Amino acid sequence: MPRSVNHVASRAKRKRILKLTRGYFGARRNVWTVAKNTWEKGLQYAYRDRKTKKRNFRSLWIQRINAAARMEGMSYSQFMGALHKSGVAINRKVLADLAMNHPEAFKAIVKKAAKAK
Numbered sequence: 001m002p003r004s005v006n007h008v009a010s011r012a013k014r015k016r017i018l019k020l021t022r023g024y025f026g027a028r029r030n031v032w033t034v035a036k037n038t039w040e041k042g043l044q045y046a047y048r049d050r051k052t053k054k055r056n057f058r059s060l061w062i063q064r065i066n067a068a069a070r071m072e073g074m075s076y077s078q079f080m081g082a083l084h085k086s087g088v089a090i091n092r093k094v095l096a097d098l099a100m101n102h103p104e105a106f107k108a109i110v111k112k113a114a115k116a117k
Contacts, residue, residue: 061096068099072110079113086116 014032021028021035028038066076074082083090088109098106 058092061092064096064099065092068103068106069110072107074110074114079110082113082116083109086113088112 017036017039018030018032021030021039023029024035024038027034029035062076065079069076069079072079090109095106095109098109
């Protein structure tokens with residue numbers, strides 16, 4: 001009995017991946033093995049960097065909170081410690097947004113935290 005090969009599905013699979021690698025440089029866009037390896041490596045980078053992005057944003061938020069807190073006469077660690085003592089449950093993302101876009105509201109939070117200190 002002859003070997004059964006599904007050429008339609010194989011070709012469709014290759015076309016799908018080559019379509020995804022359309023903007024890549026040189027052989028990475030049109031040579032099957034190179035394009036497939038590049039595409040797979042790109043997925044690995046995307047997975048890794050979704051985690052890295054979260055780290056980077058947390059670091060940015062901390063820097064913004066620190067700068068705003070120092071303008072009010074407190075360091076970041078003093079501010080966060082006082083915030084936890086006062087029982088204010090607000091995350092760093094929101095604090096950083098308040099520090100950047102609503103300085104009056106951030107000032108009020110610093111005053112509330114300073115009272116509990």
